Amino acid sequence: MPTAPINLHAPYKERIHDALHNKNLKTVLNRTVGRMSASRVAAMGAVDGEQLRRQVRQMKEYVLRNLPDLLEQFEANVEANGGRVHWAQDAAAANQILLDLARRHAVQKIVKSKSMVTEEIRLNDALEGAGVKVVETDLGEYIIQLAGEPPSHIVAPAAHKRIEDIAAIMQEKLDMPPTLDAEVMCSAARASLRREFLSADMGVSGCNFAIAETGTVCIATNEGNGRMVASLPRVYVAVMGIEKLVPTVEDAFLQLQALSRSSTGQQFTVYLSMTSGPRQPQDVDGPEEFHVVLLDNGRSEMLARGYGEALMCIRCGACLNVCPVYREIGGHAYGSTYSGPIGSVISPMLAIEASEAEKLPHASSLCGACRDACPVMIDLPRLLLDLRSHYVQQGVPPWFERQAMQGFLKVMQSRKLYETGGKMGSLGSNLLASFNGGAITFMPPPFSAWTKTRHFPPLARKSFRELWAERMERRKSISGPTSDAKRKPGEG
Amino acid sequence: MRPTKQFATPPRRVALFVTCLVDMLYPEVGLAAAELLERHGVEVVFPYEQTCCGQPAFNAGFRDEARALARRYLDVFEPFVQQGMVDAIVAPSGSCTAMVTHFYSVLFEDPSMAADQQRAEALAAVTFELTEFLVDVLGVTATGARLEGKITYHASCHLLREMGIDRQPRTLLANVEGAELVDLAGHDECCGFGGLFSIKNPEISTAMGRRKCLNLEQSGADAVAVCDVSCLTHINGLLSKQAQRIRAVHIAEILNSQVDVAETPAEPQRDEAASSTSKPPAEGGQPRRWQDVR
Secondary structure, eight states: OOSOOOOOOOOOHHHHHHHHTTTHHHHHHHHHHHHHHHHHHHHHTTTHHHHHHHHHHHHHHHHHHHHHHHHEEEEHHHHHHOOOOEEESHHHHHHHHHHHHHHTTTTOEEEEOOOOHHHHHHHHHHHHHHHHHEEEEEEHHHHHHHHHHOOSSSSSTTTOOOOOHHHHHHHHHHOSSSSOHHHHHHHHHHHHHHHHHHHHEEEEESSSSEETTTTOOOOEESHHHHHHHHSSSSSSEEEEGGGGSSHHHHHHHHHHHHHHHHTTTTTSSEEEEOOOOOOTTTTTTTSSEEEEEEETTTTHHHHTTGGGGGGGGGOOOOOHHHOHHHHHHGGGGGGSOOHHHHHHHTTTTTTSOOOTGGGGGGOOOOOOOHHHOTTOOOHHHHHHHHHHHHHHTTTOOOOOHHHHHHHHHHOOOHHHHHHHHHHHHHHHHHHHHTTTSSSSSOTTTTTHHHHHHHOOOOOOOOOOOHHHHHHHHHHHHHHSSHHHHSSSSOOO | OOOOOOOSSSSOEEOOOOOOOHHOOOHHHHHHHHHHHHHTTTTTETTTOHHHHHHHHHHHHHHHHHHHHHHHHHHHHHHHHHHOOEEEEEEEOHHHIIIIIIIIHHHOOOOHHHHHHHHHHHTTTEEEEHHHHHIISOOSSSSOEEEEEEEOOOOIIIIISSSSSOHHHHHHHHSSSSEOOOTTHHHHTSSSSSSTTTSSSHHHHHHHHHHHHHHHHHHOOSSSEEEEEHHHHHHHHHHHTTTOOOOOEEEEHHTTTTTSSSSOOOHHHHOGGGGGGGGOOOOGOOOOOOOHHH
């Protein structure tokens, strides 16, 4: 069985196949995803989880309705505090802003706190391409940076790695002595990261939420690396999607509550770093300059196209942890920065690199577990259905599928065709099944996709409607015409 | 929860929305459902014009096609309800019921289709899944079924998460005489069918299904009760391919198994476990069950 990392740029089918046949991935996913899911259930159950979900939902709905005003309010407050706000239409613009800042401050090294939005815009590639060294400081993110891989989970970037894999990477890249002791491994990473923190010129983070009324960027971490990134280097830049705003300080703590409980099952994350501006004269530490990059990258178009609900996402990863598809294939098989149900919704709409993203809305059985787990009650199945419909309108499904659907419609619209089709299907399928002990074990493509791993039953020799008509006939002969016979409209 | 009609007097007549899969693949499920209803004093009418509710088209994103079938469904069932021929519509399927009660409103949400939306809402209020109808509307808690062995229950996704129905089938199963209801790990996890998902993503679908089969095997049950023949087809397709002993059985067949029809209480009784064998008096002393006549 292969154990190599999934190639994100491989064709969809190949990625899925590789992921499903990766034994190490299977082992680690079963453990990680199950544990995170159980913690969420416990943590949301410890409080009135439903009430919390309703409140966060209400708040996020308010934010979306008032987004332009809140963004302006946020910008004004950041600038009043001495920070700078930059607006970026897309990934290229955002990366350019960061590059310009790095050049202006003669930055050689950047330390980063874990951030999905900078993964989305491939910031590290852009910076490294310009000769700036970038160091990820979240432990999980650091591990996958050393391994040269993208994150496979919104909150647990190294969710696809076993401890043995991690040890091997650290032995190779950090000269760590051979060990599987997690504490020793953490210490090795800590020692190496400490040197990076102290020599970095610029700190870059994402943003879990930003408070409009105070102009404050908040990052929630469990390792304290976020605080180091935001306070040690000379310059601190936070990159955030435009949807990350909350109106008030109270709302920030409401969202932190929902985020912590839904992602890791904590009451609160260990650290919450709030940055409202650069170092003031009376401050003993803090960055000399504070910048916020507000990124659109397809978000306002999502809102305009009626998919605004997906912008309420607080990136807790709860939908990934309960998704039966994610649990089988992990994050990389989605081929996008964002995986799981929310990834299947936003990847095709954000302006991000994602190969065959139009297939993602179909990578779901629409079981609805994600919607029940989502702290913002985002109706993810509904959004997936809407996207599927959008692609049909665009003519994306293959010719065969469109023809089959027309045929299906024609048959189902006519009782006569439906009954005749059923009769013929019954004869054919029973003949097919008669060769194989009563089950259909082979069908031609595309239905071979079913029979490769599953049997299919033949159609009944007599349909329900036939048996029902016979039953009614018998009843008539027993006790005269029944009301049913009189009542059925027309024939039967 | 959706607004359903509250019946002042117990419904006496229902239209059976048998669903196309039951009609063509599992007629015995439809007959078991009809008998269950009849034994609880409800007359069953079968509108022969019915075909498919449109769910496969809707889930694949073909909304126009789904709308055409949704309108057809309304055309077929509406007269029965409007003219008072039936009090309700009952289907032995969670996902097909959810299509009518939850997703027709999506199909007709455009304000230009307000008339269709109204019709859909009116029908949705009287459309019920079989176990929902038995427990919530008729007040039945036991059907008088007997079954020796261990059974477990797989909650199908649309029934559980769209319709919010879980207690009802479990109550009925718990009261099957002779049967031991055992726990199923991951009882609320998808079996991996998902309609066209099983063809479009066969490998993921199979992996999900195999996980379900493993849990079924470990539950020690002889049979798993399901409320949807779509899950049943997927689970049994995998189990059969793997030559496993356990099988999925539709709940209607379990609830209708070995029911003693010789007892004929004068009046159909409700709300009592012991009275669940109630049925209208046998006609002319002739055998009444279709199995007996054949």
